[in-house]
Amino acid sequence: MAARTDLTIGSIADAVIRVDTSHDRLAEIVVRYGLWYLHETTGSAASTRINGNPVSGWSFAPLEVGDVITFRGSAVRVEVEYIDGSLERAERLRFRFGAATAAGDHGANEDASLASPVLVAVADGVGGHPRGADASAAAVEAVRNGDPAAPLDDLIGRARDGVAELATPADRRSGRAPATTLDIVRIVNVAGAPPLLEIAHVGDGAVFIQTPDTRAQLVTTEHGHENSLDRGIGLQDQRHDYLPVDGRVGQRVILTSDGLLKALGADTVDHLLNELRRTPPRQTADQLVLAAVDLLRSEAGAGHVLDDVTVVVADVVLDAPLQPAAPIERVHSR
Template sequence: MRLSVAGCSALGGRETNQDSWFAGERLIAVADGVGGAPAGEVASRLAVESVAAAGPDTAPWEAAVRANAAVRAYAETDPATHGMATTLVIAALGPDGRMHGAFAGDSVMLVQTDQVELLSTPHTLGAELVAAGHLTAEEGARHPNRRALVRAVGMEAVLRPGHWTRPAVVGERYLLCSDGLTDALDEQALLAALTGLRAADPRQCVETLVRLACEAGARDNVTAVVGDVVAWPT
């Protein structure tokens, strides 16, 4: 098995693009430089380059830890980038024939089979307070600092990425995206778009999703990467 892949990115409502992405035959990744922190575009680029260098045979959670080290090491050499950070989502078709993923921050990762399943959880203050039982979902959605990141690549010396493992099944579609996409397209709109694009190839899928987000008034950079699990040609 391998992945049939494509990626697409747009400025959205920003003047510069702080998103980075990678798409290979067994590895896909998306990083979104943290806004409000310096050099977000540098952090996202370094993270994705580190993941790509680690390759698909490295467990994604280990690749995320390496990316964290790379971002922090760079920041120590360049004062202009001190404090930079980035979100990161990774999915890889491992040598064991299973799909493995890791995530840090609030970028999104999901899988589409006959339904759509979310594979990542946001590392935000609002989500953490709800998960810990301190707030209800409604209260978390209204919290003034609900979007504040509590975990991201480069934020702390030790990164604890979320992770998952599942069987790789031909026909499944993995979508990794920055929150610029999911902020512009609510859950219902995204599900409708994915359903309508189920038969489309990865290139058409990502280009359509990014276009729809921009048309919906995306205020942030919009990046989407798709990996379809396919069989090796015989």
């Protein structure tokens, strides 16, 4: 039977627990913006599990109170007690999220996304450049494995490095190396400061912010024109926009690849977002993707080409039970 060890921490703000087995450091538990993470330090998560599930694919895996972390047969249960009235307890905002995607008419889906309790992202491989699916996946994986509290500039830098590693000498000579768009939205909870939504945007994806009483507002600007992208991860111009927005309970954040607006148009997307504003995030993402697919598969869409469509919907909630980050749902026409 695995031994169980209780660990007590007096202050969570700077808490770090390091777990050693046979003098080999396997992992550490860290706090970033009030959220607990298991930080893998071995480069391989094969021997580490959360509630029996391997944590492969994450350098920083989100934790919830009561989770059991197993290291080579030894188990640690996460338990946290907050000081009454502490800001960490009162001001923790989280995402409750859902995501969906559908491949376009050109074959393999070149979109990638990430949905987790404090960070969501969507990337879309740039058309006309090689290995678009690899580029979007590399960008999202770099963000996933970065420190959740690192500056967004650092996460974008990791994405640039990850995509740059895909380029071959032939790609560089041709001037068309793998490239991708990237949109990131992160909740920042810092003691002594109001919660913040940080947005990083490069390319032609879209980020909307909505409340239960207002229509969705597009807060990003397309970096391109007439099917030509001026900025992107892996392109000559990789600059990103940074947009800080006050974080509030009840906000809804919607990230989409450009396939949604191409298929439906801005007016229809606005109408659907307004109609679905009180629909749970997962169902909202499904309905938006299905609307795009169904329209372009219908008689009205004859002659139009369906691009990949990916949607992540994240509602800002207060101190909610954490959802495990999961792969996005693949949606097909009904």
